[in-house]
Amino acid sequence: MRTATLADAPAVTDLLNAVDLIEIGRPETDLHTVEADLKHPETDLAQDSWLALEGDRPVAYGLLWDESSGERIDIDHYVLPEHQEAGRLLLAAMEARALDKARGNGCGRAVVHLHLNVRPVLDTEVLRARGWYVVRRHHVLRRPLDRAADLTPVPPAGVRVRACADEADRRRVHELYRASFADHFDFQPRRYEQWLHDVDAQGLDWSLVWIAATDDLGDAGFLMARDDREARGWIRSIGVVHGARGRGLAGLLLRHAFAAFAGRGRDTVGLGVDTSNTTGAPRLYTRNGMTLHYAVDTWEAVVAG
Incomplete structure (x- = not known):
């Protein structure tokens, strides 16, 4: 596992499109979108990004950013189905970093949000076991x-x-x-x-x-x-x-x-x-x-x- 850089954007795009293919039936992630996320001004890639690799191929990816300057922290999380343990390790690392960020904002806790397809590749039992719960649903029309x-x-x-x-x-x-x-x-x-x-x-x-x-x-x-x-x-x-x-x-x-x-x-x-x-x-x-x-x-x- 290591942090991500802007140079990883093409490989991350491939990973996200592999997840798209499983979850919605077609790849719908564009390179420029991934690049814009990696350039997010509230993200320090050295501390707020994670890549799990098998050889040179990313199998899980996480990104964290803070737009609230308070307790609310956002994360993205993607994992291939056969690498759930890597996904769990990323999730734990992001939770720890979210609490770190919230404390830096003067808060005693972090309220972390993650958007996932209703039938996600990530095993939702991993989420529930760590205290996560669904608070909202959005439709893509x-x-x-x-x-x-x-x-x-x-x-x-x-x-x-x-x-x-x-x-x-x-x-x-x-x-x-x-x-x-x-x-x-x-x-x-x-x-x-x-x-x-x-x-x-x-x-x-x-x-x-x-x-x-x-x-x-x-x-x-x-x-x-x-x-x-x-x-x-x-x-x-x-x-x-x-x-x-x-x-x-x-x-x-x-x-x-x-x-x-x-x-x-x-x-x-x-x-x-x-x-x-x-x-x-x-x-x-x-x-x-x-x-x-x-x-x-x-x-x-x-x-x-």
Whole structure:
């Protein structure tokens, strides 16, 4: 076992795609995504990354980061099915490091979160034996696209949609993001500069980010999409401030993204949604033709020493 470096990104991508193939039936991890994770500003690779190798081949991989500056710590964990013991060793090392980080933040415990497919390669009995439990479920949805049918929608009277064109618009999207998601599960407020890294701003096509505004409220909603995934177009986040919900802005932005991806020649678009979301987002996506691709559970452990 050793720490990971940026040079390991291709081999880690291969490992993650091997896990994808088992869990969802096809490889869907892109190299640039792994590279962005390894560059996370809240991750010190010398202390917050783990690779278990058989010869030169990674068989398990872990990454830890801290966005809360408090007790909440996040980890990623991947393991091949025949190497569960390596996975257990990584998990133990990450729990110890999470507690270390939380103590460095002035907390007496770490509340650690890990996202796993509902039928993961990692043996969930290993998790349960170590005190982990499921606290949330998310669905990854997808929808086929048709260039002839998915046309840019016409906004209703008093509503406008504009592309994110400049720095001022980017900062406005960040403000809308914070306002829209403040009461969502596990939301971590992020400064503008931190948020730019979270969305991989340097690699983001900002023409696929839109702001919805109304005559009476001004800017009230946003949608961020990406077109750098091999498998499909991807909607990273969509949000509407509380006072503007129920006016069709989210649906309008969603259909706007469908049209943009269809116009680029994409045949599928996807997104992730919290199944316990209280804003009605799951129903919105179903009404707009999105169906389940796979499900992900959020596992939690409270680590104290």
